[in-house]
Amino acid sequence: MWKEFKSFALKGNVLDLAVAVIIGAAFGKIVSSLVNDIIMPIVGLLLGGINLKDLTFVYNDVILKYGVFLQSVVDFFIIAFSIFMVIKLASRFKRKEVVKVEVVELPVPAPEIVLLTEIRDLLNANQRSES
Numbered sequence: 778m779w780k781e782f783k784s785f786a787l788k789g790n791v792l793d794l795a796v797a798v799i800i801g802a803a804f805g806k807i808v809s810s811l812v813n814d815i816i817m818p819i820v821g822l823l824l825g826g827i828n829l830k831d832l833t834f835v836y837n838d839v840i841l842k843y844g845v846f847l848q849s850v851v852d853f854f855i856i857a858f859s860i861f862m863v864i865k866l867a868s869r870f871k872r873k874e875v876v877k878v879e880v881v882e883l884p885v886p887a888p889e890i891v892l893l894t895e896i897r898d899l900l901n902a903n904q905r906s907e908s
Contacts (some may be wrong), residue, residue: 805856812852 813830821827832844886894 780834780835808856808859809852812855814849816851816855 817829821829829847830845830848832842834841834843
């Protein structure tokens with residue numbers, strides 16, 4: 778059982794997935810910082826000095842923090858756009874790799890071989906028509 782687990786855990790796909798999750802988590806932190814520390818303050822300035830994170834709606838004892846939700850939506854769109862651009866860039870490189878496939882030319886047979894092949898084919902055709 779240990780050998781099976783070891784072969785599963787050390788497969789290339791599992792390791793690639795683990796690396797992707799770790800990089801994705803770090804990327805999420807970078808995007809969150811970009812939104813929280815740069816984009817949203819600029820948006821707040823454009824809206825007249827409003828801090829969107831503090832936007833709330835209070836009804837009786839219920840507090841709805843829709844400013845935090847707006848920041849999460851902006852986070853999502855930035856992450857989605859970034860992933861879209863990375864995938865688009867990767868697919869562009871993938872297409873270039875496929876285009877670079879070498880075409881192997883077959884050697885051209887000597888004229889005598891071509892002539893003998895034609896004669897053989899004609900003889901075979903004559904034998905079939907006589908049968």
